[in-house]
Amino acid sequence: MQDLKRQSPFGIYAEHCRKGELAYQVTEDGKPLFFPRVVAPGTAGGKLEWRISKGLGTVYATTAVYTKDKPPYNVALIDLDEGFRMMSRVEDVDALRVKIGMRVKVRMHPGDDKQPPYPVFSPAEGK
């Protein structure tokens, strides 16, 4: 089992993000798992294996958040083709034009001093 005195599950995930990779885990019985954990949930038991997603997915649910004086930004739940779901943002398209069922592809947002790189999505027609 992962040594929590050395590194967190999120730490490993973020390390992959820095390399441009969207990482997730699979349980011993082959089921995809997100968010990353230190132990397998439910009855799966056993070891968790890290994998890298191909980064292609489908919008499961979407909203546009409105703030003062700025255009609305998107928040979406994305179903990755490998079978796990995550919250993210679809960029490169008007927040209100993000539709459920839309195909999307991951890319890493560079982040900044405080925020390590993190995955966002953009439309991926025909994929």
Add this chain to the structure above:
Amino acid sequence: MSGRKRGSVAVVGAAESDLGQVAADVSPTDLMAQATRRALDDCGLKLSDVDGVLAAHTQSRMAVLQLCEYLRIKPKYFDSTQIGGSSFMSHLAHAMTAIEQGVCGVAVIAYGSTQRTVSRAAASPREFNPYESVYRPFLPASAYALAASRHMHQYGTTREQLAEVAVAARKWALMNPAAWEKEPLTIEQALNARMVSHPFTVRDCCLVTDGGGAIIVTSAARAKSLKKKPVYVLGVGEAIGHATISNMPDLTLTAAAESGPKAFGMAGIRPADVDMVSLYDAFTINPILFLEDLGFCPKGEGGRFVSNGAIAPGGRLAVNTSGGGLSYCHPGMYGLLVMIEAVRQVRGECGARQVKDCEISLAHGNGGVLSSQCTVLFGSEAAL
């Protein structure tokens, strides 16, 4: 099952604290204590009769300690279960067990919040989650908006149908002197209001008010000798799903589909037997989801069910007669007030908004981001 017995306990006292906007420096415990005092006066019991204390709110991690210190109660039974706005339905279920087992005899369930006075950000600071916070969802609204987007996509639910929920709540609120909102609202106004998190405008979102409440629970036997007619607990059901919206398996199906059947099973009744429904309406999608999941209409039909004023005064089903979290009062964890209205309807105390011959009411609590769902069925003596 839980071992709990239908009708073994009753709500004998119920009261709101001062609601809306309270004076500066009023504490949540001031409101809990005020509501407790009023609820005791409502049933004729004394503070010294209370030997069970259940409480939760967001401005202290240890609400029970605060309330017991304030009122100088040394309870035999206490519980600060915190699962968000449905905590109090859960408290009622736990109090029922404690009273049945003789652990305590008279339990108070209390809540207080000053979120309007101190600001929502101060009253309920957001918990950081590295897999969600980075995307800046406006929580909780955005989580419910995501669920609404999915319901609209899957079942053809419309923004107009969401607005119907807000308008119905407002019509009820205008019949409730304690309600925060005092002006009429039209579908058009709701649709054209300031957008918050699509598809929700500010009219799809609950109020941000101060407020609190308390209910007093005791055994059915003891309840008979008190001031008001007892409102019996016919059934309770508790269920939890996820903690974060990213981990909710199906955004159109809530754990109310588990808590509801548990409560109905225990009560031995069906949705058609219910005279009035009190649903936690944090957002307009909530009553639509809960009407489906609790069995008042088939899955996916909630939007059509609420159309044409069907849950407004004079409609086919009386829903949220207080005006709800949307138009009456929403101090942050609104579940206790959800129960108070359901109790008052069975007592026949609701004045202009009273549902005729209300013998059975349902109070449904929701917590987190559609996370925890707890259902209570109340009944009069005739419903026993």
